Amino acid sequence: MTEFLRLAEDIAREAGDMLLAKRPTMSEEIETKSSPTDVVTALDKASEELIRERILAARPGDRILGEEGGEEPGDSDVRWVVDPIDGTVNFLYGLPDWAVSIAVEVDGQVVAGVVNLPARGEVYTAALGEGAWLGAERLRCNTGVPLAQALVATGFGYGVSRRAIQGQVVAAVLPRVRDIRRGGSCAIDLCSLAAGRVDAYYERGINPWDYGAAGLVATESGARLEGLHGRPVSPEFAICAAPGLFEELHELLAAQNPERDA
Numbered sequence: 556m557t558e559f560l561r562l563a564e565d566i567a568r569e570a571g572d573m574l575l576a577k578r579p580t581m582s583e584e585i586e587t588k589s590s591p592t593d594v595v596t597a598l599d600k601a602s603e604e605l606i607r608e609r610i611l612a613a614r615p616g617d618r619i620l621g622e623e624g625g626e627e628p629g630d631s632d633v634r635w636v637v638d639p640i641d642g643t644v645n646f647l648y649g650l651p652d653w654a655v656s657i658a659v660e661v662d663g664q665v666v667a668g669v670v671n672l673p674a675r676g677e678v679y680t681a682a683l684g685e686g687a688w689l690g691a692e693r694l695r696c697n698t699g700v701p702l703a704q705a706l707v708a709t710g711f712g713y714g715v716s717r718r719a720i721q722g723q724v725v726a727a728v729l730p731r732v733r734d735i736r737r738g739g740s741c742a743i744d745l746c747s748l749a750a751g752r753v754d755a756y757y758e759r760g761i762n763p764w765d766y767g768a769a770g771l772v773a774t775e776s777g778a779r780l781e782g783l784h785g786r787p788v789s790p791e792f793a794i795c796a797a798p799g800l801f802e803e804l805h806e807l808l809a810a811q812n813p814e815r816d817a
C-alpha cells in the first residue's frame with residue numbers, strides 16, 4: 556500500500572507541476588465533450604498522458620481508467636483511476652481550485668488515493684484503514700453538526716436537462732442548511748469535507764475518477780460516503796457527511812427524488 560501511495564503521490568505531483576508551469580500558454584485549446592459547458596483542455600490530455608506513461612513505466616500490466624482516455628485493458632487486479640484535472644472550468648478561468656486525482660484499486664476496492672491541488676500547494680493522501688492526511692496533518696471530518704448548521708458543498712453535472720432538476724433540489728436544500736458552496740471540483744469538495752472546511756457534500760452525475768481518491772480521503776476522515784437508500788456511491792448519486800448529519804441530509808435529499816430525469 557505504501558508503494559502505491561508513494562508512486563501515486565510522485566506522479567500526481569509531477570503532473571501538477573507540469574500543469575502549473577504550462578497553464579498560461581496552452582489553456583486556450585478547448586474542446587467540448589458531453590455538452591457545450593463540458594470542456595476539456597489540451598492540458599487535461601497532456602496531464603493524463605504523462606500520468607499513464609509514469610504508471611505503466613513503474614507497473615506495466617496494471618489497468619488504468621482515465622477521464623480522457625477511458626479504460627486501458629490489462630490482466631492485473633490493480634486498477635489506477637485517474638482524473639488529470641478535476642475542476643477543469645476553474646482551471647480554465649485561473650481559479651485555484653483544480654486538482655490532479657489518482658486512486659489505486661485492488662480487486663475493485665480503493666486502497667490508496669492522492670489529490671494534489673497545485674495552485675493551493677496542498678496534497679491530500681489516504682490509505683485504506685490508515686487514515687487521511689493533508690500533508691503531515693491527520694484529517695478528521697466535522698462531527699455533531701446538525702443539518703440546520705451544516706455548510707453543504709454540491710456540484711452540478713453538465714447535462715442541460717438535468718440542471719433544471721439540480722436547481723430544484725438545491726432550492727429545497729438551501730433553506731434547511733447554513734449555506735451552500737459550489738466549488739467546481741468533486742475531488743476538492745470531498746477533501747474539504749475531510750479537512751472540516753465544509754460539513755457535507757452531495758452531487759449527481761460525478762464519475763469514479765472524480766470521487767475515487769477523494770472518496771477514500773473522506774471516508775478515512777470518518778465520513779460516510781454512499782448513494783441514496785444504502786446503495787454504494789456511483790455516478791447516479793453521492794452523499795457524504797459524518798454519521799448523524801449523513802442521515803439528516805439523506806432524508807431531505809431522498810424526499811426530492813434527485814435521481815429523476817424529468
Ligand code: LIP
Nearest residue numbers: 641642643710711712739740741
Ligand atoms: C467536475 C466535477 C464537479 C462537477 C462538474 C464537473 P471536471 O469534473 O468534479 O464536481 O460539479 O460539473 O463534472 O469536468 O472538472 O473533471
